[in-house]
Each structure stands twice: as structure tokens, then as C-alpha cells.
Amino acid sequence: MNELFTFLVLSLFVVMSPGIDTALITKRTISDGRNAGYKMALGITTGSLVHTFAAAFGLSAILMQSAVAFEIVKYAGSIYLIYLGLSSFISKKKNDTTIDERQHQVEEKKSAFNQGLFSNVLNPKVAMFFITFLPQFIKTGENATQQLILMGVIYTLLSISWFFIYVFFINYLREWLMSPKVQKVMDQATGLVLIGFGLKLAFDKQQ
Secondary structure (H helix, E strand, C coil), X not given: CHHHHHHHHHHHHHHHCCCHHHHHHHHHHHHHCHHHHHHHHHHHHHHHHHHHHHHHCCHHHHHHHCHXXXXXXXXXXXXXXXXXXXXXXXXXXXXXXXXXXXXXHHHHHHCHHHHXXXXXXXXXXXXXXXXXXXXXXXXXXXXXXXXXHHHHHHHHHHHHHHHHHHHHXXXXXXXXXXXXXXHHHHHHHHHHHHHHHHHHHHHCCCC
């Protein structure tokens, strides 16, 4: 019981701490609204489930032990984050949006789930977190795989609960945040955060 309580408390602190996920959700909620923020959150937490099962069945261990596999996933993830960050600096200079541009914006809105999913799955640091954090709470003498899956699911539920609450409240500030000046500052700020995380991920070394 003590191990479970400790796991819940630590997991909650990890979930609530600002990071890549918070930056992505904030940017998407402000730019496209609450539903897009929810989809982004669902994509991110789905990625957590992917890492949970990978850790439970040993795939993350292989990733952490293989320098080549780690580097491939690491650079893919860092490039994707930098791309998302740079996209924040691409301003809309024309007020008259063409049909093609409108269609592109619709597609962008539909891709919120995929952006969240890919940003999470392509981050080997998330895999490292799951394979190093979860095993600390495994009880010896019991099925380790089942315990890892259970803890991963609990962590995911905590994550989606917090993200949904976060999106719900930040959406009320959207009208103010959507003003041209504030939006420009927020876009550039979150863009810099994403680029920073992407560069950090690229230069981080495998432990």
C-alpha cells in the first residue's frame, strides 16, 4: 500500500511538472481550441501506453541497450519537436486565406492527436523514464509484466485527467490569449520551448 501511495504521489508530480507535453497542449489549445487540446492530450497519453507496453515486454530495454536504435529514435524525436517549434514562427501574413490554405488548416486541426502521439513515442527519454521509474515499485515474487502494465495504465489515467483539467481552464483564457500581440508572443515562446527541448534531446547522451 505504501509503495502504491508513493507511486501515485510521485507520478502526479511528474505529470503536473511543465515540459514538452505542457508546451504542446498549451500551444494547440490556444491556437485551435479546447477540442484540439483534448485530442493532443489523448495523443500524448496514448504514447504513454505505447511506452508502458514496450517497457513491460522488454522493447524499451532493447532500445536503451542499443546505441544505434537509441540514436535513431532520439534524432527522429528531436527533429519532430524542432519542426513543431519552428512552425510557431511561421506567421500568417495574408488575411485572405485561399481554399488550399483553409484545407491545410483543417488538416492541421485533425492532426492534433497524431502530433501528440508522435512527439511522445519518438522521445526515447520517455522510454527511459518508464523503464527506470516504474520498476522501482515492482513487488518481488509477483508477475512483473502485469505490475508494469497496471502502473503504466494508472500513470496514463493520471496524465489524461490532469491534461483535461489543464485544457479546460486554459480554454477560458483563450479569448485574451488569441489577441494578435499575445498570440504572437505565446507562439514564439512555446516555439522556443519546443526547439529547446528538441535540441536538448538531440544532444543528450544515452545513459
